[in-house]
Amino acid sequence: MTTMSVNVHHVTRVEGHGNIVVDARNGDIKECRFEVVEAPRFFEAFVRGRPYTELNHITSRICGICAVGHSTTSAMATEKALGVELTDQAQLLRKLNFHGEIIDSHVLHAYYLVAPDFFGAGSVIPLIDVNREAVERALRIKKLSGDLCAMIGGRHTHPCALVVGGFTHTPTEDELRAMRERLVAAREDMDASVELFSSLDWPQFERETEYISLTKDDEYAFVGGRIKSSDGFEYPVEDYKKVTNEEMVSFSTAKWTRHNRESYMVGALARFNNNFDQLHPKAKDAAARLGMEPIVTNPFLNTGAQVVEMVHCVEDSIKIIDELLERGVNPEDPAEAEVKAGEGVDSCDVPRGILFHHYAYDDRGFCTDANCIIPTNQNMANLNHDMQELVPQIIDRPQDEVRLTLEMLVRAYDPCISCSTHVLTVEFV
Amino acid sequence: MSTSIYKPEMARLGNVQQMTATEKLFRIELPKGQSLGHDPGQFVMLSVLGVGEAPISITSSPSRSNGDFELCVRKVGDVTGALHAMQPGDRLGIRGPFGVGFPMDSMRGKDVLFAPGGLGLAPLRSLINQVLDERDEFERVIILYGARRRSELLFRDELNEWVERDDVECLLTVDCEDEGEEWQPEERLECNIGVITTLFPEIEVDAKNTIAITCGPPIMYHFVLMEMLDKGIPESNIYLSLERRMKCGVGKCGHCQINSLYCCQDGPVFNYADIKGFEEAL
Amino acid sequence: MSDTNGKPKVAFFDFASCEGCQLTVVDSLQTHLDLLDAVEIVQFREAMTEKGEDYQIAFVEGSCTREKDEDRLFKIREQADLVVALGACAHTGCVNALKNLQPSLDEVREYVYGDKADWYDTYPARPISAVIDVDAVIPGCPIDREEFVKVVKNLLLGKKPGIPDYPVCVECKLKENVCLLLEGKPCLGPVTRAGCDAICPTYGDGCEGCRGYIPEPNDNAMKDVLDEAGLTVEEIMSRMTMFNAYYGPTAVTQEGQAAE
Amino acid sequence: MSLKILDKEAVAPLIEALMADYRVVGPQAKGSKFAFDPITDPAHLRLDYDTTILPPKKVFQPQHERLATFTLGEDPQVETAIEVEPTVLLGMHACDLHALNLLDKAFSEDYPDAHYLSRREMTLIVSLECLEPCDDESFCRSMGTLEADEGFDLHLTDLGEAYAVEIGTEAGADLLAKYGDVRDATDAEASQKAELQSSKIKHFADRLNFDAAELPSLLEEAYDHPHWEELEERCFACGSCTNVCPTCYCFNVVDEVNLALTEGERIRHWDSCQLAEFARVAGGENFRESRGARQRHRFMRKGKYLYERFGALGCVGCGRCIRTCPSSISILKGFNTIRASLR
């Protein structure tokens, strides 16, 4: 008879708080869940009554890692509500900024949070002794992506120049050229990253699920697009509630979502599975080296998909910079918003998956209602279902190994839990 | 044009003596036995490298210098805190001496009245000892010294010596006694209880022939000045040493400016008649 | 402050926050890898699994938003020689305190969590100094990397943390930025504590006050100036509470809330 | 020395040539305003600038400057750091030249400041004649700083197609001979220049309602004037007015160390008498506690104290502090208000 209880309080190396509660007696799993116990922060409630100019700077503070993602999505929702059109230059800069954040977040996750597990290190700090080269490479890539974000938004965490209508600052052509050179030089680091992550021994575990992401006709979608499900559905972003039917679970401050099945997955792996064809050829190469071909159903390979996306974003950033330089970069002010009552929804596929912001404004441009649906919430149910299936497969192993494997699964999802403390469906008038 | 006025000379910390809970006396030796060559009332800019610089009055008198000099420093912040943590043999930076000291020449042949309060004794001690070393040059020497508590009296050995001396009239006072502190009889200096102004009625002065000097916290010298004037001492016979924030010591940084005057260059010792109209002085 | 190997042990803790300040600490390693030689990190949930309970300096990120946070704060205070509030959430309550401005906290819970509102414990968000004594703060949302490193150095030297008491305009002028107020754009630079190197104005965006106000802000003049920039009374109030809601819509009430 | 002529087409090549041997600093666009910055492309030079956000004092006393480097440990050592590069400063207006003459006095009297003076010695100044007021805020005519009569190495006057170049020093003449493609002015050009100079005054309003020479005595009487209380209400104590002033030179000095605490630098930063902590001493006493008292100190320095010390007024009428103040505080209006109420 085995009686075993694994209770890992405050899973470390994830952004936020989560508890895994596995209770297996006589081979039965009593409880197996990932809890979000982060203190709730109530963003949707307290942005009510704030002027539209503040919204994307306030909601940026939902999450320090995907601040660009929240800020961009929020600005886009407001722009829809108020009918603001961005210039082409501003659109390109938004995408470029976004790539910076994807690289930044993925390198943080893959190198600082996931890699230590494979080297038996408790964190990136002792990893310095085990594989200094890798740590230095990670710091280098992180600096590059951070600098890319800062060049456009002023700083990476909570970009100041990113506002409704565009940017309050325009990088110079010299800065863009210098950045291009660094991105080109970073190809070497990308290559070494693919090398490193393709050498890792990912836990073997397959579970097919529904993958949901944004999609676009002409590019691998991050900023705006339509909602796409691997089960064959497509919706405009305005119909986000058809996908995200949220439900509350008592042990978690994060809300759960479900669509066609009992749960779905969002994030790098979902994007990879849904939009593989639009990846840059170099990124497809990387996928091949990582042994990944859609549809990939091992959730641990979410990290692999992140490495593929890093390669894609480096290449696509070079392309965007070329386009900007070719057009000629002009300092420009953000597009003016006409203050009026309105409602708007928009979405970006941020590092951890598809994100929705939905606002209503009164005729003075003050927010009256808000809803934000965060990727980690959407993954929460899927993660729990993965755990339900994984635990019986590994329950015979030593307790420490079970614990580590479950932690690794949680980390593979890259749950950004500070953002996941959210939310309710709101009726908009 | 390559010697910088801001470059400190690296000196060696000699003996360190704890004087009170917050003040220590530091002996400082310049390299190669150089002498500082200061006048009483002047100050140095003291550097603890990595922490910063602070202006400190030289408390030893030139007449008692053996090449080295003394600073009496209260621990109040970054530089003074770091200095208090230093050990004999440690290195610190010195620039100076700077500023205008006390007017020894106009004091000669006169009665002199010193009225320092608290840490204000530090700069005045340099002058008092110089005067005592040339005792014949001066008429009466009166010292009125006040501190908040008995435990805060500085230079107790010297105070004792001054009290004992026949040719010095030295009266001490403390605002109030320390609570729960027992003093050995030999340490127990004769002290009045009350603020420093309570000592003034105890002395008679030949006002016109007296040079009066004070230094201390602003609230204290305010009242001391009033007492001095009450005694009829002419304004131009009164001197005070002032404290201001200083970042250079050489009249550039602007921090120590008092109306149009620079405390570091025009002072720190000022004639009362010159500054009495200056709101920022008093 | 330091133990036998000469390095002070430091630990990081988080409460209600976006964790961006902790990330900024991680980011500071890009340019200051020697931080790891200067201190020994014994606890940093966001970046490491190891957990040590023996530390001298505690960096606390996040606001206190519920009763059960208080016990954790008391424990940290008991263990640490120095408690440093890391970032605006811990320093001023940051945007978390915007919920305090809503008419009812019950309604706030209901708005977000519906009929399950009761499961979610919350009270008005507060800076950690409202719960425990704090020895130093590193202001900002997020903190400034260089300032973080500077404070660490100053603490190692036994100095005051060295957070400026003067307003953002000083740094903005020294960088020779075109003043936004002169271009008719709102900016809280004249009343907000410097130390960020005027990053927002440098990038064309008016200061939003994330570092809290200077000790004696000229509140009324600020309102006059924003009025001239074309803001309505509500917009002015909103601007002045964006990051400082805990203190209400007036900068003056924050007086005495010095950084050191 | 004779007047020279520099064709406008010859300006860019001249700068190009100078750039090989000097750091060339001149006015360039910065957003909607201008700033003196090192020139990387001669096309960026804007001799038609109105005024700059910061005055050219930053070339001689940079905002942040290393005074010394040191090592820590058993036997700490200090080395003086004098950061100086051969520089040509282009396009200074007369008011700034007057201000620089005052800074020269401040940094050379009693204890000469090697840091400032080395940079001063290594810098050649090419100033520019103001033929029109730079904008509405300046009042140089009233402060007697409209003419550039000393302190330049070369001085340019815009003749339309070309600049007339006056030679102020031998170093200026050498510079011109070595790098410039110039010719002697014709009599016509010389008289055109003289005419421009003598007739320009009519374009400049006299905006001070009294003779600036009255300022020191006027301010003496104004120590307790109610104007300071009015400023108390409006001033933010943000220090912008002093930071942009070409004659303000107050500074702070701080030590910075590396993380290993093995070495460091002593850095001088610009400081401002308007900041609350400027005059605060240990124990918390502040000798200029109120914003009004600090504003009074600024006015006094500009109109009285510096005059008493150096024989020149501390305000050159450049108007920068007026332009920059978020609360629209104007030293010119202040002077006029005080004068109107007292005399």
Ligand SMILES: Cc1cc2nc3c(=O)[nH]c(=O)nc-3n(C[C@H](O)[C@H](O)[C@H](O)COP(=O)(O)OP(=O)(O)OC[C@H]3O[C@@H](n4cnc5c(N)ncnc54)[C@H](O)[C@@H]3O)c2cc1C
């Ligand atoms: C001519 C002269 C002679 C002097 N002689 C002596 C002497 O003989 N002995 C002696 O002990 N001292 C003397 N002093 C005073 C001494 O210079 C100061 O105590 C010293 O500069 C303090 O430096 P610090 O770095 O230790 O303190 P700092 O770290 O500068 O701070 C000192 C204190 O000032 C206050 N303070 C500083 N900055 C701020 C701020 N931003 N906000 C609020 N409060 C602040 C705080 O209370 C702090 O504790 C003299 C001063 C002068 C001008």
Ligand code: SF4
């Ligand atoms: S932009 Fe803002 S911070 Fe900068 S000077 Fe103007 S008011 Fe001050």
Ligand code: SF4
């Ligand atoms: S610029 Fe204006 S507000 Fe700022 S300190 Fe000067 S006078 Fe005061």
Ligand code: SF4
């Ligand atoms: S006081 Fe004002 S106008 Fe006068 S020189 Fe200084 S900045 Fe220019």
